[in-house]
Amino acid sequence: xxLSPKGVQLLLEGGRALGxxxxxxxxxxxxxxxxxxxxxxxxxxxALRTEEEVVVKHFLDSLTxxxxxxxxxxxxxxxxxxxxxxxxxxxxxxxxxxEITLLDATKKKVAFVAQVVEAxxxxxxxxxWGRAEELAHLPEHREAYGRVVARAVAPLCxxxxxxxxxxxxxxxxxxxxxxxxxxxxxxxxxxxxLLGGGPLSVHTLVLPLVQEERNLVVMAKEAPxxxxxxxxxxxxxxxxxx
Ligand code: SAH
Numbered sequence: 615x616x617l618s619p620k621g622v623q624l625l626l627e628g629g630r631a632l633g634x635x636x637x638x639x640x641x642x643x644x645x646x647x648x649x650x651x652x653x654x655x656x657x658x659x660x661a662l663r664t665e666e667e668v669v670v671k672h673f674l675d676s677l678t679x680x681x682x683x684x685x686x687x688x689x690x691x692x693x694x695x696x697x698x699x700x701x702x703x704x705x706x707x708x709x710x711x712x713e714i715t716l717l718d719a720t721k722k723k724v725a726f727v728a729q730v731v732e733a734x735x736x737x738x739x740x741x742x743w744g745r746a747e748e749l750a751h752l753p754e755h756r757e758a759y760g761r762v763v764a765r766a767v768a769p770l771c772x773x774x775x776x777x778x779x780x781x782x783x784x785x786x787x788x789x790x791x792x793x794x795x796x797x798x799x800x801x802x803x804x805x806x807x808l809l810g811g812g813p814l815s816v817h818t819l820v821l822p823l824v825q826e827e828r829n830l831v832v833m834a835k836e837a838p839x840x841x842x843x844x845x846x847x848x849x850x851x852x853x854x855x856x
Pocket of ligand 1: 694695696697698699700701717718719720723744745746747764765766767776
């Protein structure tokens with residue numbers, strides 16, 4: 615089983631377009647693909663079903679983060695709302711020196727991620743079950759990550775309240791967004807100033823093979839986040855800071 619020759623070719627070609635040589639990582643990606651397909655047969659873990667969709671929209675889309683010079687070395691990374699492990703698992707496969715915590719509020723998803731970590735023998739990858747609003751107040755997680763990444767979790771004005779409290783001073787949060795991000799970014803400085811955020815930049819790129827626009831919204835952490843953030847579970851979503 616595993617990825618078909620066509621799937622392998624898509625992954626290698628897409629990787630090259632992102633400036634990555636994925637040849638040495640084919641086997642873990644192939645195994646991850648099998649585990650995803652197997653889990654999807656039993657439960658509705660992810661909406662993506664075809665091999666091409668998984669390779670492009672899960673694997674390669676996750677790896678677009680590596681077009682930024684922010685993921686070199688033994689940095690602690692939090693993948694907030696990782697779901698079935700995206701972008702965290704592909705990131706960990708390609709950059710094994712990263713220490714990645716994979717957080718999700720859904721137990722079933724965290725159980726799947728834990729299964730993958732075990733099956734792939736990933737060291738320095740930590741599945742974590744809970745809500746960001748609660749975990750961000752615990753000393754072992756607060757301002758404890760050099761990078762926080764998140765894909766498809768919440769609108770930016772909600773996401774920054776969930777994510778920035780986890781980022782250490784001098785670190786960065788990176789939100790992976792689709793096309794047309796200008797409107798969502800415009801009110802963001804108002805929330806960033808409340809949360810200890812600093813300068814904001816948007817990096818636009820094209821997802822290989824399908825030629826769709828993607829935006830990486832990068833936010834610096836400059837000052838400690840006041841203890842009142844994040845507010846109680848559900849409040850950031852109901853009453854966003856911007
Ligand atoms: N990042 C993955 C999953 C996106 S779905 C991907 O791109 O494929 C969004 C995920 O965020 C869901 O699994 C949901 O459980 C999780 N999530 C949403 N709000 C959360 C919160 N406040 N704390 C922790 N996880 C959260």
